[in-house]
Amino acid sequence: MAVLLLADDESGDGPRPLTSEEASRLAMARFRNYEAGGRAVTITVPGAAGELTVTGAVDYRRKVGYGVVHGTGRHQASDGLIQWTPTSVRVHPMPDAPARAPASPPRSGWHDRPPLASGSALDTALSIALGLGGDRPDNAELLSQNGAAWWGRERVNGERVDVMTGPSSPDRSGTAGNVRYWIGSDGTPHRVRVTVESQPEPVVIDFDTHPYVPVKPVPTATPTR
Known part of the structure; x- marks a missing residue:
């Protein structure tokens, strides 16, 4: 199922501060993913040597x-x-990798x-994707106080969504707007776009681009030296 953004349906005079209702929906985004158990994702990773797509x-x-x-x-x-996972990356090279x-x-x-803490846009994107789930809603009041904003409305896969930016990071000034969310009427995220260090283009994570298949464990892997 392809993700479709209809530009001619965009509306809004953003950016502006979130309303209390919008803040509540943004606060629910990570919890909605956790509540669903799992989500199908397509992760688009920029890079000077070419783009990577994880489906x-x-x-x-x-x-x-x-x-x-x-790639x-x-x-x-x-x-x-x-x-x-948060502590490991397991790869299985395949010159003729399947579509799914x-x-x-x-x-x-x-x-x-182990995942690379810096210098790898792919590992950064994988970590971001894992971090988009939480076992409780975020604090809606703090989101508003720390610079989260509403930017407009679009349609994603036929559903009207609000486009919002996340708050500033507590340990870095000037980071408000580095994360942009496409949020549905119940707080479900449909797309997340993140500006990453040293990359001219953002990482983009699209949800529900294809049917969700539960994740099964990978057999024992050989450590990479």
């Missing part, structure tokens, strides 16, 4: 993602399967490494 799923209860990576340009060398990751991961051929 798969994130289990927000178990904090694990799984999918297939496709353009020099990044085609990264094609293959991937499964990630198999529901049951291969039994062998996996390599394990």
Whole structure:
């Protein structure tokens, strides 16, 4: 299911501060993902050597993602399967990677490494995707106080959504607006766009771009040295 943004349906005079109702919906976004258990995702990662696209799923209860990576340009060398958690990234190189990751991961051929804290737009994007789920709503009042804003309305997959930016990070000044959310009427996120360090284009995470398939564990992987 492709994500469709209809530009001619955009409306709004943003940015402006969130209303209390909008703040409440933004505060529910991460909890809606957790409440759903898991979401199908397409993660688009920018890069000077070419774009990477991860098509798969994130289990927000178990904090694990799984999918297939496709690259353009020099990044085609990264094609293959991937499964990630907050503490590990497991990759299964495949020169002819399928359009969708198999529901049951291969039994062998996996390599394990720790996620890179800096210098990897892919690892940053994977971490962001995992972080978009929480077991309780965020504090709506703090979102408004720290600079969250409303920018307008669009349609995503036929549903009218509000476009909002997140608040400033408590440990970095001037970060309000680095994260943009496309939020439905019940607080469900349909798209998240994040500005990442050293990348000219943002990371984009689209939800429900294809049917959700529950994430199964990957067999024992060989550590990458």
